[in-house]
Each structure stands twice: as C-alpha cells, then as structure tokens.
Amino acid sequence: MTHPVPIQFQALDLDALAAAPGRIVAFAGDGGAMGPTAKRVNRLTRGALERAAASEAFGKLKPGEAMELAFPVGLAADAVLLVKLDRRADVATARKAGGAIGRGLSKLATLVLADTIQRAAEVSFGIALRAYDFAVHKSGEKTLPGPVTMMVTAPEAVAAEAGPMAALAEGIFFTRDLVNEPANILSTFDFAARLAAMHELGLEVEILEEEEMEKLGMGALLGVGQGSEHPSKLVVMQWKGGPADQAPLALVGKGVVFDTGGISIKPAAGMEEMTMDMGGAAVVSGVMRTLAMRKAKANVVGLVGIVENMPDGKAQRPGDVVRSMKGDTIEVINTDAEGRLVLADVLWYAQDRFQPQAMVDLATLTGAIIVALGHENAGVFSNNDAFCNAFLKAAHAEGEGAWRMPMGEAYDEKLKSRIADMRNSCGREAGSITAAHFLKRFVKPEVPWIHLDIAGTALLKADTALAPKGATGWGVLALDRLVREMLEK
Known part of the structure; x- marks a missing residue:
C-alpha cells in the first residue's frame, strides 16, 4: 500500500536556516507580509523573497499557489518555494497551499517555515495528499520523497491536530x-x-x-x-x-x-x-x-x-x-x-x-x-x-x-x-x-x-x-x- 509521506514538526530555529539543505518553503500574504522565519530567509538572500513577493508574477498567483526561486544566494538550499497564503487562510486554501508544496517534493529535504500560519496542520495535510504517487508497477529505482519538516511555534499542538488527519x-x-x-x-x-x-x-x-x-x-x-x-x-x-x-x-x-x-x-x-x-x-x-x-x-x-x-x-x-x-x-x-x-x-x-x-x-x-x-x-x-x-x-x-x-x-x-x-x-x-x-x-x-x-x-x-x-x-x-x-x- 502507498503511505503518506511522514511530516515532522519542530520548534523555530532561525539560526539553522542558512545551512538547511534541499528546499525551503516560505509564505507571504497578499501584500507581501512575511513571518520571522521568512524575513530571516529574505535577509540571507539579500531581499530576494521581498522582490519576488512584490513581482507581477507573484501578484497574479491565487491564494494557495506558489512560485520557485532557484539557487538562492546566501543559502545552502537549492531552491526557495514562495507560497501565497495569508496567515488566517481558511481550511481549503491552507490545504491547497500544502498541495502546491507536495506537488514538487523530491528526494531532497523540504523545510516548511509555517511559524505564522494558523492552519499549519491543514497545510501538512495538503502536502501529504498531493505527494501521493502510484508507482508500484513502474520499473526502475523508486525515488522516495526526502524528509519533510515543518517549523512551527507550537510543534506539539500542531502534531496533535495533525494526528487524525494522518488517519484520513x-x-x-x-x-x-x-x-x-x-x-x-x-x-x-x-x-x-x-x-x-x-x-x-x-x-x-x-x-x-x-x-x-x-x-x-x-x-x-x-x-x-x-x-x-x-x-x-x-x-x-x-x-x-x-x-x-x-x-x-x-x-x-x-x-x-x-x-x-x-x-x-x-x-x-x-x-x-x-x-x-x-x-x-x-x-x-x-x-x-x-x-x-x-x-x-x-x-x-x-x-x-x-x-x-x-x-x-x-x-x-x-x-x-x-x-x-x-x-x-x-x-x-x-x-x-x-x-x-x-x-x-x-x-x-x-x-x-x-x-x-x-x-x-x-x-x-x-x-x-x-x-x-x-x-x-x-x-x-x-x-x-x-x-x-x-x-x-x-x-x-x-x-x-x-x-x-x-x-x-x-x-x-x-x-x-x-x-x-x-x-x-x-x-x-x-x-x-x-x-x-x-x-x-x-x-x-x-x-x-x-x-x-x-x-x-x-x-x-x-x-x-x-x-x-x-x-x-x-x-x-x-x-x-x-x-x-x-x-x-
């Protein structure tokens, strides 16, 4: 049976962002508003996130959609995914944002900076659902998604909320x-x-x-x-x-x-x-x-x-x-x-x-x-x-x-x-x-x-x-x- 990708929840660690490998996911609201972790990534990348959030391309995105910044200067990560999501987004939009993240999972590690997102558990649910891949009958080496970690302000509370969603x-x-x-x-x-x-x-x-x-x-x-x-x-x-x-x-x-x-x-x-x-x-x-x-x-x-x-x-x-x-x-x-x-x-x-x-x-x-x-x-x-x-x-x-x-x-x-x-x-x-x-x-x-x-x-x-x-x-x-x-x- 295909099983959902496991997602870990951890407390904020701003000092770990520069050295985080793989892909980093940050969130910005309609007006480009960002939380502390996203702002730290913005500083490390010399304002790249702020410029992206102010761009015409980001403006055209619907809530829950995303754009990718490849090979960002100042980070060990290979890419930053910037997701348009208001911190008070409803359930459907939060899941859609998770889907945008789950769509692009690879063998690389993914670090999701969800410190300001009120529906972080719903985002994790969207990640899990969209990462589904029915590949049992495909030949060759199977590429499993790398580890997914969500950085949140209250990891125990978010994990408890996400528990029943794992059964779903x-x-x-x-x-x-x-x-x-x-x-x-x-x-x-x-x-x-x-x-x-x-x-x-x-x-x-x-x-x-x-x-x-x-x-x-x-x-x-x-x-x-x-x-x-x-x-x-x-x-x-x-x-x-x-x-x-x-x-x-x-x-x-x-x-x-x-x-x-x-x-x-x-x-x-x-x-x-x-x-x-x-x-x-x-x-x-x-x-x-x-x-x-x-x-x-x-x-x-x-x-x-x-x-x-x-x-x-x-x-x-x-x-x-x-x-x-x-x-x-x-x-x-x-x-x-x-x-x-x-x-x-x-x-x-x-x-x-x-x-x-x-x-x-x-x-x-x-x-x-x-x-x-x-x-x-x-x-x-x-x-x-x-x-x-x-x-x-x-x-x-x-x-x-x-x-x-x-x-x-x-x-x-x-x-x-x-x-x-x-x-x-x-x-x-x-x-x-x-x-x-x-x-x-x-x-x-x-x-x-x-x-x-x-x-x-x-x-x-x-x-x-x-x-x-x-x-x-x-x-x-x-x-x-x-x-x-x-x-x-």
Whole structure:
C-alpha cells in the first residue's frame, strides 16, 4: 500500500536556516507580509523573497499557489518555494497551499517555515495528499520523497491536530490505490483479501462467498458476475467504537473490479478506465480504514459487493429475469447497467441484518451524471432532507463537490417492465435519476438513505490541487466528517 509521506514538526530555529539543505518553503500574504522565519530567509538572500513577493508574477498567483526561486544566494538550499497564503487562510486554501508544496517534493529535504500560519496542520495535510504517487508497477529505482519538516511555534499542538488527519490520509491513499490498481492485479480474490487484512486494525471482517449469497437469494448480484472466472464476493466490515445500543450507519459500495458491459459490451475506446468501476467500494473501504485508525467513537458497518462483469457463455443476457434478495424480479434490459443490480442485494442485506439508523451507498453508477455535473460534483440522491443536508454540509466543509439531484414519481414510473416487477435500465433520458429510483426500491421507507453517484469524481484525467491525475479518493473526507458530526457528537 502507498503511505503518506511522514511530516515532522519542530520548534523555530532561525539560526539553522542558512545551512538547511534541499528546499525551503516560505509564505507571504497578499501584500507581501512575511513571518520571522521568512524575513530571516529574505535577509540571507539579500531581499530576494521581498522582490519576488512584490513581482507581477507573484501578484497574479491565487491564494494557495506558489512560485520557485532557484539557487538562492546566501543559502545552502537549492531552491526557495514562495507560497501565497495569508496567515488566517481558511481550511481549503491552507490545504491547497500544502498541495502546491507536495506537488514538487523530491528526494531532497523540504523545510516548511509555517511559524505564522494558523492552519499549519491543514497545510501538512495538503502536502501529504498531493505527494501521493502510484508507482508500484513502474520499473526502475523508486525515488522516495526526502524528509519533510515543518517549523512551527507550537510543534506539539500542531502534531496533535495533525494526528487524525494522518488517519484520513491513510484512508484516502487506500482508496486511491484500490481505484488505480489494474484488474489483473485487483481481482475479486485480491480485493477481498486486502479488506480482510484490515482486521489487524480492529475491524471485524467477513467474506460471504457465492454459495452463501445464493442461499440468501441474491440473484441480482450473482447474475452480474456469472460470466467471470472470478467468483463474486460480499465483504462486510464492522467498526464497533460507539455505544453498544447505537444502531450503526451503513455504508454500501459497488465493487465491479472490471466492467466490460457484459453482453451489452462497451466501446473499446476508454474501456481501460473501467478498472475504476469499483470506486464506490473503494471509498467505503477507505472510510472504514480511517475510522479504525483514528479509533472513531461510532458504530459503522461497510458492505461491498465485489464482482466482475464479463461476456462469456455463462454471462447474463439482455432479456433475462433475475430475482433479488428482497424478492422482487428484475428484467435485465442492459447488462451494462449492472452496478444497480449489485447494490440492490447489498442494500437489502444491510437493512435486513443490521437495521441501520441510516444508509449511504456509493457507486460509479452512470455516465449520465457526468453529462449533468461534469467532474466537479458527485450526484446526491436521497429520501430524507435532514440526512441529505447533513451530508451536503459535511461535503462542503471538506471541499468535496456534491450536488443534490431531483427525484419524483414520474421517474419511478419509467422502471415498469412488461414481464417483471421492474427493469434495470430505462434508456438515456434522466439516466442517473432513474438509476437512483431503481435503488430506492430496495430501501425501506423508514430508513434515511443517500445514493452518491461518483462516476465523475472517482477518477480524473487531470491533476487537482490535492491529487495527481487518476484516483482522487473523493468521499472519504465527507463521509468521515458525517460520522463525526452525526455519531460522535
């Protein structure tokens, strides 16, 4: 597994600046205001930082962005990175500034002069997130980042604040690794094994095999994977950190390790990205890892349906009818609308076994949500305004884009089938909404429920302030905050 770069916090030492090797990071506000350590570096470099802060190039930078001064005179360091950041910057900007630092980490040591920055822990979190690099399959010598040290006025306090963020970074990295991993490595066997290994963190982990799921009547889930050589699995992860009488929050994830579309096969162009179709299950897994690592005082159960959707002589066909665990029958119109079939049985199992106080499912479910929202926001669907608003507030606080989508009876009517209780696909029109309504049929009316369609946010083709291109880990931050606000307060 990829782990976040370790960051050390140390007290101010102005005398050590001239001899510090590698790269020094200093901060300046909009008007060029600098703290004591940055001013010392400015004097050592004969005013270079002051001139840079007054330059037109620095003026054009947005808060949280940076410019580099190479080979500064008067320092042992090879470069100084000057970051535009006000000392009272908000959380998002502080993390963005950390991302600007993390983007350029090398084998050289990095010394961050954060003595005046009030959100130094958030800066360190941004450094860790942006320094992620999925290089496990690249040949040659691996270059690990050099040591990162932050010089702060109260190192013990900043380290204590950064502690829970380290657990979050571990969960996000775990999610990113799973989404980035190719399907010939991350088979249904390997995925389940990686989750089973988390029992070492204190999670209770069970793996239900096909025979057990067949006894439970999970015909919808099992139908998706019947064309694959790799057996389908249902992994249940329980974190019991709350009161014994607290009903758990249930997190449910779609874990299609590769999606060819089945008999309704996808176009070849871009199919290589379907290794990310287990993104919902990856986020659930990352959240559960974070909760265990930070010893959350909450009861949460994570359930992921792990399957592979392949065309084969045994594969499910368009026109087949399957029976769900709930007992409803489903006409399979399109075998590429498979994720909702997986989720249907896992949602019902979660409610039947755990009687959760609320439930969230995540899935890279529809291309339609990308048409509607692009890659900036995940689609949010819910049957409960208060629960939905709590999630949207959490997502906003963590800077993870989320937008509530409409639902209504007219959309549900489109699910009618001529030969079964419902059909799994209704065509292109309002595709993400009808998919949500399909899932809603497997949610008991009294259970507050949110469906997150993360098809547009799970994997990006361009880098962002806090992640290189590829898997983002979207959702771990928002769901962890939801747990803290909803169950731990």
